[in-house]
Amino acid sequence: MLFNSLNFIVFFIVVTTLYYVLPFRLRWIMLLAASCFFYMSFIPVYILILLITILIDFFAGIYIEKAQNKAHKKALLTVSILSTCLVLCIFKYYNFIVVNYNEIAKAFHWNYKVEYLKIILPIGLSFHTFQSLSYVIEVYRGHQKAEKHFGIYSLYVMYYPQLVAGPIERPQNLLHQFKTKVNFDLNVVAEGLKLMCMGFFMKLVIADRCSLYVNAVYNNVHAHSGITFIAATFLFAFQIYCDFAGYSLIAIGASKTMGIQLMTNFRTPYASNSLSEFWRRWHISLSTWFKDYLYVPLGGSRGSKLNTYRNLFITFLVSGLWHGANWTFIIWGAFHGLYLIIESMIAKGKKYKFPAIWVFIVVCFGWIFFRSNTVQDSFFIVKSIFTHPGKLFIPSDQDVTAPIYALIGIALLLIVENRSKIAGIFPAANRPIHPYLSMSFYIFLTLIILYLGVFDGGQFIYFQF
Amino acid sequence: MIKKNLFRVVIFLIALIVCDSIFGLFSKMLFNTQKSGKYARLTYIIKTDTSDIIVLGSSHANRQFVSDIIQDSLKESTFNCGTMGQKLLFNRAIYEFRERRSRPKMILLNVDEDWFLNKRDQQDRMSDLYPYYGSMGDIIFEDFSRKDRLLGHLKLLSKTFPYNSTIVHIIKYRLKPQDEFKGYAPLSGVLDSLQLALKINSEKGLDRTKWPPDYDSSLVNLFSQFVDDINRNNIRLFIIFTPNLLKPYYPKIDEEVREICNNKNIPLIDFSNTGFFYNNRPLFDDFSHLNDSGSRIFTKLLVDSIKLRMQH
Numbered sequence: 001m002l003f004n005s006l007n008f009i010v011f012f013i014v015v016t017t018l019y020y021v022l023p024f025r026l027r028w029i030m031l032l033a034a035s036c037f038f039y040m041s042f043i044p045v046y047i048l049i050l051l052i053t054i055l056i057d058f059f060a061g062i063y064i065e066k067a068q069n070k071a072h073k074k075a076l077l078t079v080s081i082l083s084t085c086l087v088l089c090i091f092k093y094y095n096f097i098v099v100n101y102n103e104i105a106k107a108f109h110w111n112y113k114v115e116y117l118k119i120i121l122p123i124g125l126s127f128h129t130f131q132s133l134s135y136v137i138e139v140y141r142g143h144q145k146a147e148k149h150f151g152i153y154s155l156y157v158m159y160y161p162q163l164v165a166g167p168i169e170r171p172q173n174l175l176h177q178f179k180t181k182v183n184f185d186l187n188v189v190a191e192g193l194k195l196m197c198m199g200f201f202m203k204l205v206i207a208d209r210c211s212l213y214v215n216a217v218y219n220n221v222h223a224h225s226g227i228t229f230i231a232a233t234f235l236f237a238f239q240i241y242c243d244f245a246g247y248s249l250i251a252i253g254a255s256k257t258m259g260i261q262l263m264t265n266f267r268t269p270y271a272s273n274s275l276s277e278f279w280r281r282w283h284i285s286l287s288t289w290f291k292d293y294l295y296v297p298l299g300g301s302r303g304s305k306l307n308t309y310r311n312l313f314i315t316f317l318v319s320g321l322w323h324g325a326n327w328t329f330i331i332w333g334a335f336h337g338l339y340l341i342i343e344s345m346i347a348k349g350k351k352y353k354f355p356a357i358w359v360f361i362v363v364c365f366g367w368i369f370f371r372s373n374t375v376q377d378s379f380f381i382v383k384s385i386f387t388h389p390g391k392l393f394i395p396s397d398q399d400v401t402a403p404i405y406a407l408i409g410i411a412l413l414l415i416v417e418n419r420s421k422i423a424g425i426f427p428a429a430n431r432p433i434h435p436y437l438s439m440s441f442y443i444f445l446t447l448i449i450l451y452l453g454v455f456d457g458g459q460f461i462y463f464q465f
Numbered sequence: 466m467i468k469k470n471l472f473r474v475v476i477f478l479i480a481l482i483v484c485d486s487i488f489g490l491f492s493k494m495l496f497n498t499q500k501s502g503k504y505a506r507l508t509y510i511i512k513t514d515t516s517d518i519i520v521l522g523s524s525h526a527n528r529q530f531v532s533d534i535i536q537d538s539l540k541e542s543t544f545n546c547g548t549m550g551q552k553l554l555f556n557r558a559i560y561e562f563r564e565r566r567s568r569p570k571m572i573l574l575n576v577d578e579d580w581f582l583n584k585r586d587q588q589d590r591m592s593d594l595y596p597y598y599g600s601m602g603d604i605i606f607e608d609f610s611r612k613d614r615l616l617g618h619l620k621l622l623s624k625t626f627p628y629n630s631t632i633v634h635i636i637k638y639r640l641k642p643q644d645e646f647k648g649y650a651p652l653s654g655v656l657d658s659l660q661l662a663l664k665i666n667s668e669k670g671l672d673r674t675k676w677p678p679d680y681d682s683s684l685v686n687l688f689s690q691f692v693d694d695i696n697r698n699n700i701r702l703f704i705i706f707t708p709n710l711l712k713p714y715y716p717k718i719d720e721e722v723r724e725i726c727n728n729k730n731i732p733l734i735d736f737s738n739t740g741f742f743y744n745n746r747p748l749f750d751d752f753s754h755l756n757d758s759g760s761r762i763f764t765k766l767l768v769d770s771i772k773l774r775m776q777h
Contacts, residue, residue, distance in 0.1 A: 006616045186470040222663040404633045435473070443481050447488050450625040451632070455592070 001041040003250045004203055004455075011038065012254055015160075016189075019258045024181045028155055031178075031258075035160035039123075042164075046122040049087060050158065056083050057132045058153045061139040065146035077140045081133060088129045091121050096325030124164030126322055128157050130289055135171045137293055144171045152178050159260075161251040165244070167265040167285035174262075182259030195253030197442050197449075198416070202246030204453030206413060209406035210239035212454075214371065216395055221377045225390025229368070229381045235403060236371050237364050238410050241269065244283065268417050270360050273353040275336065275343050278363060286322075290315050312344070313337040323370070328378055332369040339366075405452050412448070489624025495635055496596055496628055502638030503549065504596065504631060506648060510559065511597055515567045516544035520648070521556045522575030524549040525707045528754045530573065531764040532647030538768040541570060545648030553580045553684055554587040557691045558594060558604050564698060571701040573771075576722050578715045580688065583679040588613060595627040608687060651757035652750035656710070661746055668711065677715050689725055696729070703771055706735045708742030708763055710749045734770050736763065 001008050015034045022030055040047050060080030067073040098114045105112055135156065138144035147153040156175050162168075217224050217232035224232075248265035255262045265285050272278035279287045298311040313334070320333015339362060346352060372378035384390070395402065499505040518541045520530045526547025536543040546559055556574070563569065594605050598621050606614040620626055643650060695702045704726055706719065713719060719737060726733040741762075742748060748759030755763055 006619060186473070220667075222667045223660055405630065436476075439473075439477055439480065443477075443484050446481060447484060447625055450485070450623050451488070451492070451629055453629065455620065455626075455629065 001038055003247060003254075004200065004208075007041075016254075016257050020184045028151055028178055031160070032151060032155045032158065035155065035158040035163060038160040039158065039163055042123045043120065049091070049122050049125070050128060053084055053087055053129060053132050054154050054157050056080055057136050057157075058147070058150055060136050061146040061153075062148065064136065064139050073140055077136060080136045084129055084133055084136075088125060090117075091119060091125055093321075093325045095119075127166045127168055128163060130168045130286070130322075131162075131166075132157050134168065134289060134293065138171050144175070147171070147175060159255075161255040162262055165247050165251070166283075167248055167251065167263050168289050169262060169285070174260075177260045185259070188259055189257045192253040192256030192258075194438075194442055195249045195256060197253075197445050199246045199249030199251075199253060200453070201409070201445050201449055202242035202249065202413065204246075204449055204455065206406055206409035207239045207241075207243035207246055208454035209402050209409060209452075210235040210242070212402035213395065213406070214239055217393060218371050218373065218377070221372075221380055224384070224393050225388045226385040227389045227391065228393040229385050231392060231403075233364050233368055233371070233381075235406060236367050237270070237360070238406070238413075240367065240370070241266070242409075242413070270363070271356055271417075272359050273356055274347070275339055275359060275362060278359055279336075279340075286319070290319055294318060309341045309344075312340055316340065327375045328369050328372050331375065331378070332366050335366050335369060409452065486624050489626075489628065492625060492628035492631070493596075496631055499635055499638065501642035501645065502634055503593070504634060505638070506546075506645065507548065507593065507597070510544070510546050510648075511562055511601070514544050514546075514563070515542075516647075517541035517570040518543040518573065519563065519569045519571075520545040520547055520573045520575065521560060522547040522705075523551050523577050524754060525577055526573075526575040527648070527650050528652050528750075529707055529760045529763055530575065530649060530767075531651075531760055532649045534761065534764040535573070535768055536647070538765075539571075539771065543647060547575065547648070548593065551590060551593070552577065552582075552587050553688055553691070554584070554591060554608050555593065557608070557687070558591065558601070560691070560695070561604050561607070562601050564694075564700075568698060569700060571703070572695060573703050573705055573767075574695075575705045575707055576688075577707075578713050578718045579677075581680055581682075581684040581718055581721065582677055582715075584681045584684055586679075587684075592629065595621060595629070596631070598627050649760075651760060652754055653757055654750040655756060656746050656749045656751055658746060661710075661752075664752055665711065671714070674717070676717055680718070685721060685725075688722075689729075692725065692729055692731060696731075702731055703774070704731055704733045705767065706733070706737040708736045708739055708748075708755060708759070710742070710744065710746070710752055713737055732774050734767060734774075736766070739766075 001011060011034070015030070018030050018034075019027055036047060039050065057080055060076055064073050064076045064080075067076055095116050098116055102113055104110075135144065135147075135153075139146050147156070152175065155178055156169075156171060157163075159169075159174070214232050214236045217228055218236070221229075245266040252262045252265070263285055265283060267281040267284070269278050269281040272281055295311055295315040298314060299307055300311060301308040314337075316333045316337030317330065318333070320329045320331070320336075323329045323332070343352075343354075368381050369375075369378045372381060496504065497508070499508070518535060518539060520526050520532070520535070520543070522530075524547065527545060527549060528547075530545050530547065532543045532545045546563075548555060548559070560572070588609060591605055594601065598605065602618070602621070606617045609617060692702065692704075704722065706722075719735075723733060723735075725731075736742065742755070742759070745759075748755055748762065750756040750759075
């Protein structure tokens with residue numbers, strides 16, 4: 001069930017209403033059942049994979065807590081991490097490994113061809129795997145008590161708003177909220193609905209519009225030239241931002257209507273003055289996950305400069321691989337890792353501010369690899385940008401309007417995101433907003449969504465990760 | 466407190482409904498002022514046209530069937546109802562609406578090789594007809610599942626939503642009206658030779674013997690019913706495959722249409738493998754559409770073929 005479908009709207013209304021109508025002791029059961037239903041609306045049988053991950057980490061958490069010595073705890077943690085990652089590897093990386101192995105075998109004339117697995121990647125597998133891992137690691141570190149209630153723990157992994165595309169929550173933030181009674185508060189519900197409204201605007205008005213142009217260009221690279229690739233990459237930068245930040249806002253908003261707070265996932269990342277700042281503002285739940293569970297355990301910035309650079313590079317390489325089993329993602333991760341190393345060499349430990357437009361261009365350059373279907377395509381695009389500017393591709397008739405609507409949406413988004421800066425220019429805008437004015441804004445946003453949104457249920461990009 | 470909250474919710478909902486109605490009404494007025502472009506054509510087709518011969522199909526129909534040549538040769542009023550990006554579901558809806566209001570004598574149905582693909586996408590593209598929901602609501606959702614039909618009707622409770630994504634189109638064709646001749650919208654360019662070479666290169670090794678992954682057999686049945694409906698109403702039907710610059714992607718689908726035509730004894734005029742057009746770059750505006758010169762040659766050949774078949 002996609003957030004941007006009428007089915008979800010009906011589902012959301014029913015679940016949120018039931019949440020407040022039911023007595024507190026029954027709420028978790030209803031939420032868990034609703035989350036199962038939500039997940040099973042994609043491919044029902046894949047709930048079994050989720051169940052395996054839940055079972056492994058639920059019992060791992062209990063036994064890690066019970067374990068008497070550190071070596072025992074560590075062994076249990078290792079078993080838990082390996083088995084959880086094994087599920088991820090089989091579904092996400094097995095065919096990638098086989099493709100590469102077969103290519104090498106072909107090159108060396110080995111006669112051992114390995115067959116591909118005919119499987120579809122379960123939706124959001126990387127997200128709930130990471131959320132589950134986060135739990136066992138926190139229990140191991142003693143930051144979180146092992147959850148003894150299987151239902152509540154299952155709900156922690158399966159909680160529907162963030163089940164398929166995050167934010168990747170930490171047990172300290174989420175688990176206790178399922179045990180805290182929340183009373184109906186219209187202001188809280190209204191805040192949640194406002195976030196959802198903004199999320200729908202970002203997804204339906206901007207991301208899905210941009211995708212029409214971006215797909216037309218990136219899925220047929222040989223028919224286009226440099227200037228078109230620049231336009232498509234600019235639109236893709238906003239597509240992926242609005243797609244994912246939009247999803248996150250809908251998730252956070254849907255959860256907030258039930259009084260459950262999820263972590264902020266994006267904070268105007270394209271306004272960053274360095275790439276390291278960009279990563280503190282982009283997909284915060286994932287970047288902090290990598291920082292806490294990979295970068296820091298590798299040694300972080302505690303050792304020599306060379307070690308710091310190595311840790312940074314490894315973290316971004318893994319982050320690239322997390323995003324997808326394709327060399328394009330690995331190159332994207334490596335590019336970010338390398339650039340961050342160069343940036344930290346220039347900054348020399350001080351806070352160095354680059355112009356935001358430069359950082360945006362660097363990020364866009366990375367997006368070329370991220371969005372390209374193959375490595376060959378990405379290099380063709382880069383080469384075309386520098387050697388063959390050509391003519392701007394104008395789509396025929398109805399599709400020509402797509403980038404225009406997207407640009408209108410982007411302009412509106414920039415106004416909303418920079419309202420505090422605008423308020424600085426116009427002092428009158430600093431006055432507290434009257435509730436009815438705020439209400440008018442969201443009515444306006446709803447009308448814009450109805451008038452300019454794309455309503456054919458386009459997938460969220462991050463579902464595939 | 467509860468009363469105050471309830472009051473705020475009620476005010477919000479009333480304000481939303483009122484704003485939606487006002488904005489919808491304004492959008493409708495703006496929509497109805499169009500004199501050129503896709504929606505102006507659609508409004509004409511749905512509300513006014515009474516031509517004896519109509520051309521149905523996608524952009525291949527719209528850009529390649531010269532209405533004047535057909536009208537002059539066959540001595541019957543002709544209108545080209547081909548609509549960009551539209552496939553089976555849309556053309557069936559247009560036919561049904563037209564047939565209810567004024568029955569044409571002849572239909573030239575241009576079938577593309579993607580007519581039996583991706584029903585969901587075809588349903589989504591029915592949104593072109595949402596502005597006419599008031600007069601053809603039942604036809605728009607006729608081939609939808611019960612659930613999709615219900616969701617469709619639910620969406621259109623909004624007065625703004627039917628005019629979704631129409632504003633830029635309205636402005637564009639107001640600033641630069643489209644050249645159109647009884648529904649035929651000519652293309653004037655000539656395909657770039659470098660682009661063609663790149664395209665040919667990128668299609669090397671493409672397996673054209675496979676069924677496309679989004680092939681939907683329910684659309685084949687629907688096409689069969691569509692053809693039966695036209696026959697039942699005694700409308701003369703010609704199914705046409707338009708010229709290709711390159712090899713077709715899905716020859717298996719063409720075969721399927723051929724079989725249906727054979728079984729139902731419907732004349733099929735096939736230009737898809739005509740050597741004259743194949744690889745004849747100067748006649749094409751892009752990879753799949755003839756330019757005006759190409760379209761005129763094609764339409765002349767087409768009417769000759771129709772005349773010949775009518776004599777027999």
